[in-house]
Amino acid sequence: MMLDLAAPVEFDRLSRAMDQIPLPVFVVRRIGPSRYALARLNRCYETTVGLRNAAVANRPMDTILPARMAATLAANYDTCLARQAPFSYEEMLRIGGREAWWRTTLTPLPTPEDGAAHVLGVASDITADKAQQLSDTAEIARMKGLFDDIRAFAGLTAHDMRGPLGNLVGLIDLILDDFTDHGNGKRRLIEKCAEVAETGLEAIDRVMARVTALNRVGVVRSVIDLGHMCRDLATLADPAGRLEIAMPEARVESDHAIVQTALRNLMDNASRFCRTRIAVEVAQADTPDRIALTVSDDGPGFASGDDIAMLTAPRLEDAAGRGFGLQTVAALLTARDGTIEVAPEGRLGGATVTITLPGRILAPTPDGAEPRPQLVAR
Incomplete structure (x- = not known):
């Protein structure tokens, strides 16, 4: 269904529908190559951002916002109209002295061929999500630093233990070479010591392999x-x-x-x-x-x-x-x-x-x- 937003009746109908949506919603109108004017803000947008329709309606965006911000937003609207399909992105905007992250979805409105192109946008404030994301990333960095210290300590400890145990196994082999057992079970005891040392070496090897595997993070x-x-x-x-x-x-x-x-x-x-x-x-x-x-x-x-x-x-x-x-x-x-x-x-x-x-x-x-x-x- 085509919308002739130049007709007051259809524009008012769209405005009333927008005011029922509990998310910031806006409509912009193309007024020239890469130039847009704000046609309508819904009530939620006014409350959330602090802009008022009476102050910004039908004004070119480059007269409301700083030049670079207006150009960046215009590029997004151009992309939406060129694709003739919904276009979603995340952006950080500083409006009214408040810096906030938004997830915005733009949709081209169907308008008559001889009518001005309009874009409808729906925005969600994701500032808290972004702050949490950065906090989580910083915490991961801190935990990785601690983990690296623990991994290094575990590796050094395992290495320091492996050397003496390996030497012990070698010494036991030397002792058992030409060892004469007089029937009192001493040879078996010495062999048992070697088995215990070898079991310890295997355990250390498993620890080293585990430490190496834990270094692979997603x-x-x-x-x-x-x-x-x-x-x-x-x-x-x-x-x-x-x-x-x-x-x-x-x-x-x-x-x-x-x-x-x-x-x-x-x-x-x-x-x-x-x-x-x-x-x-x-x-x-x-x-x-x-x-x-x-x-x-x-x-x-x-x-x-x-x-x-x-x-x-x-x-x-x-x-x-x-x-x-x-x-x-x-x-x-x-x-x-x-x-x-x-x-x-x-x-x-x-x-x-x-x-x-x-x-x-x-x-x-x-x-x-x-x-x-x-x-x-x-």
């Missing part, structure tokens, strides 16, 4: 649209769009939470210290099944003598008292078999930070379908 990989993710993060780091930020248009398969946390931190740091330019790049790392993500800027760069150990030290702050947060990124990467490095001389003349972690760059699929998340053991 990592959930998902398909990441790096271009979409970087545009969202650029909106937070540079809402006014004053910076030139080069971003990759690529799809990768890796740990979504780690990539998102690391890129947000690195892009935020770059936006603080750069002059006008930031570059985000992705490449397949030299090691198989690993990707490298690099963030560069044209700022003053790191101080002479700075190394990654210093930059990832706890509670490191800049002159303004702001923490770099690289220690958190380093801990999370370590928990996922990742690395973080700084380049002595940046590509843009300033700071350059490269992270590597398990993953691969994906070729575009013919039908645009994306594979399901996978549990990969490493």
Whole structure:
């Protein structure tokens, strides 16, 4: 059924239906190439976000929101209309002084050919879920550090015990060589000692094998649209769009939470210290099944003598008292078999930070379908 939203009766009918939905719902209208105006917010959206229809209705989005945020949202609406199918994604928006994560589903509304294109969006606030995800990831990093210590201690202890027991078995063999038993059962006792020592060696070998097996942890990989993710993060780091930020248009398969946390931190740091330019790049790392993500800027760069150990030290702050947060990124990467490095001389003349972690760059699929998340053991 076609909707002629230019007709007040049909628009009012849609508005009343939207107000009955207990989730933030909105409608945007295309007013030009990659330009949209807010046509309607439902009551739940007004209450949740704090915007009012009276203040924003029929206004171009680039007059309501910061330039980069408006452009990022317009790109999502363009994608929905180009596909003529529902389009879902996660995004972080800073609206009304509140930073929140949303899972948004856009649907193109059927309109007459001579009518303006409209997109209906339904949003769910997933800020709490994202906070829990980050908390869980940080806890995994902490627990992995503890586990690594325990594993190392268990391995050293088993190794230290295996040596003496192995020597004991060897000495018993020497004792039994040409040993004469006078019928008092001494030979059998000595053989029993050897059996006990060999049983202990077998138990130690099982412990060592178990410790090695426990080192294989499951990592959930998902398909990441790096271009979409970087545009969202650029909106937070540079809402006014004053910076030139080069971003990759690529799809990768890796740990979504780690990539998102690391890129947000690195892009935020770059936006603080750069002059006008930031570059985000992705490449397949030299090691198989690993990707490298690099963030560069044209700022003053790191101080002479700075190394990654210093930059990832706890509670490191800049002159303004702001923490770099690289220690958190380093801990999370370590928990996922990742690395973080700084380049002595940046590509843009300033700071350059490269992270590597398990993953691969994906070729575009013919039908645009994306594979399901996978549990990969490493």
